[in-house]
Amino acid sequence: MPTMNVSLTPELADLVKKKVSTGLYGNSSEVVRAALRLMVEREGAGEEAEWRGRIQHGLAQADRGEFVEGRVSDIIAAVKAAK
Numbered sequence: 616m617p618t619m620n621v622s623l624t625p626e627l628a629d630l631v632k633k634k635v636s637t638g639l640y641g642n643s644s645e646v647v648r649a650a651l652r653l654m655v656e657r658e659g660a661g662e663e664a665e666w667r668g669r670i671q672h673g674l675a676q677a678d679r680g681e682f683v684e685g686r687v688s689d690i691i692a693a694v695k696a697a698k
Contacts, residue, residue: 631643
């Protein structure tokens with residue numbers, strides 16, 4: 616596993632030490648890995664929410680009749696050509 620040195624604020628260093636002292640984590644690396652995994656999950660959830668919002672927006676447009684008929688490949692080509 617690669618090793619990396621990081622600098623933490625005193626507050627974050629204290630938080631890491633407290634987490635290790637609970638016994639839930641064996642060392643500071645485990646705390647940091649857990650925190651990074653949560654960050655990745657949160658970012659993934661944000662992207663999923665963004666795509667869900669875009670899909671809902673598109674469905675609402677279609678319900679209002681605001682859509683273009685045609686094949687997806689033709690629509691993509693037209694959008695690319697318009698750029």
